[in-house]
Amino acid sequence: MKGGTPLVGEVTISGAKNAALGIIAAAIMTDEDVRLENIPDVNDINVMLDAIQGIGVTVDRVDPHTVVINGSNIFKATVDSAYIDKIRAGYYLLGALLGKYRHAEVAMPGGCAIGKRPIDQHIKGFRAMNADVDLDGGRVVVDAKDLIGGHIYLDMVSVGATINIMLAAALASGVTTIENAAKEPHVVDIANMLNAMGARIMGAGTDVIRITGVERLHGCEYTVIPDQIEAGTFMFAAAVTHGDIILNSVIPKHLESISSKLREMGCEVTELDDSVRVNGKASLRSCDVKTLPYPGFPTDMQPQICVGLSLASGSSVVTESIFENRFKYVDEVLKMGANIRVEGNVAFINGVESLKGASMKAPDLRAGAALVLAGLAANGFSTVGSIEYILRGYEHLERKLQELGAVIALVDTDEAAEAFKKEHSA
Numbered sequence: 001m002k003g004g005t006p007l008v009g010e011v012t013i014s015g016a017k018n019a020a021l022g023i024i025a026a027a028i029m030t031d032e033d034v035r036l037e038n039i040p041d042v043n044d045i046n047v048m049l050d051a052i053q054g055i056g057v058t059v060d061r062v063d064p065h066t067v068v069i070n071g072s073n074i075f076k077a078t079v080d081s082a083y084i085d086k087i088r089a090g091y092y093l094l095g096a097l098l099g100k101y102r103h104a105e106v107a108m109p110g111g112c113a114i115g116k117r118p119i120d121q122h123i124k125g126f127r128a129m130n131a132d133v134d135l136d137g138g139r140v141v142v143d144a145k146d147l148i149g150g151h152i153y154l155d156m157v158s159v160g161a162t163i164n165i166m167l168a169a170a171l172a173s174g175v176t177t178i179e180n181a182a183k184e185p186h187v188v189d190i191a192n193m194l195n196a197m198g199a200r201i202m203g204a205g206t207d208v209i210r211i212t213g214v215e216r217l218h219g220c221e222y223t224v225i226p227d228q229i230e231a232g233t234f235m236f237a238a239a240v241t242h243g244d245i246i247l248n249s250v251i252p253k254h255l256e257s258i259s260s261k262l263r264e265m266g267c268e269v270t271e272l273d274d275s276v277r278v279n280g281k282a283s284l285r286s287c288d289v290k291t292l293p294y295p296g297f298p299t300d301m302q303p304q305i306c307v308g309l310s311l312a313s314g315s316s317v318v319t320e321s322i323f324e325n326r327f328k329y330v331d332e333v334l335k336m337g338a339n340i341r342v343e344g345n346v347a348f349i350n351g352v353e354s355l356k357g358a359s360m361k362a363p364d365l366r367a368g369a370a371l372v373l374a375g376l377a378a379n380g381f382s383t384v385g386s387i388e389y390i391l392r393g394y395e396h397l398e399r400k401l402q403e404l405g406a407v408i409a410l411v412d413t414d415e416a417a418e419a420f421k422k423e424h425s426a
């Protein structure tokens with residue numbers, strides 16, 4: 001990519017990847033058809049759909065964003081898709097299959113290497129519902145003769161554990177209570193979808209969720225919410241390139257913590273019914289930020305705000321409080337001339353006037369997107385390698401950026417990268 005062009009125009013935000021992954025798992029819990037709309041066309045979703053097809057689920061991809069799922073022909077509760085251990089959300093199949101069949105075996109979850117990411121809270125939840133859990137050679141095996149509602153207090157706010165327990169509890173007998181539950185928009189979306197299937201879940205979006213188990217779930221049609229993090233990434237694209245972007249198909253309420261930080265940094269953020277406009281024409285100002293569970297500032301936006309703050313006047317302190325190893329990308333931004341010092345889970349940033357283009361490597365999904373933002377803000381050419389991480393979670397990122405005026409292309413050889421440079425050297 002060649003940096004320095006302010007991004008201007010409109011972009012449509014795709015469906016939320018992390019909501020869709022949980023919703024796809026929920027969809028296999030009934031024997032009836034479930035039609036899902038606004039599914040993002042990204043690799044993590046494809047891995048999840050492949051995985052459920054591998055156990056007998058019928059998946060009809062009506063179009064890139066619509067899928068009809070039928071779980072009536074599931075012939076085993078052992079998920080051994082070759083890739084399921086690469087994605088985090090594979091673990092939702094544990095909760096879904098445990099609820100439906102009282103048995104599940106799924107590879108230990110993978111996902112981005114941003115910390116240890118244990119699943120002890122998921123296990124604690126299943127055990128509280130009377131299930132036996134075994135960790136057997138890289139697999140998680142859960143079994144329950146009788147799956148019985150339980151009372152679970154999560155030791156830390158975990159999105160994954162909240163959703164997984166909700167899935168299993170939807171078909172358990174009796175009432176399950178999750179205290180200290182995660183309140184993220186996708187927790188609410190998955191609860192809404194399960195309720196559309198006949199589940200009885202109350203309180204999603206607060207820190208106490210109560211699930212009254214039902215005997216069976218039925219089919220439904222459901223539209224996934226917009227992706228809060230994709231939206232936030234484009235909002236920062238406007239900020240760092242001093243552009244002016246209207247994001248369509250968003251829920252502004254879900255973006256409040258991001259909008260409020262951008263305003264502190266000097267951007268103009270206007271919220272409309274289902275769109276948000278970010279005008280980043282003014283120069284950026286420093287601010288401090290700490291990642292927190294929703295409604296706090298999302299950890300999945302931490303790399304993007306660090307890139308923004310590295311171009312803001314003054315010094316900023318960014319504290320990562322969710323994952324212990326989420327600053328690996330900083331070395332890449334340092335190559336561009338940023339002034340960032342990381343101590344443990346805190347980044348101290350002194351803003352610089354400009355960044356210079358560099359050749360970088362994406363260490364994980366969100367950091368990869370942040371490096372693209374850095375490249376678009378920088379002077380000269382940049383390349384970001386290992387983009388398979390970015391493709392896991394962003395739908396046609398380069399195409400959406402091109403439509404906003406970005407000089408960017410997806411290339412798969414060094415020669416193609418050189419040709420791109422030649423073409424765009426003025």
Ligand code: UD1
Binds near residue numbers: 088182298323
């Ligand atoms: C999900 C998102 C991820 C996001 C994260 C936090 C998906 C597929 N991934 O990840 O993009 O960054 O939420 O918003 O939706 N923890 C434990 N034990 C557990 C579970 C979690 O110690 O059993 C810890 C984690 O290591 C982490 C914190 O709790 O430090 C929060 O993790 P959690 O909310 O569970 O994140 P994920 O569901 O893995």
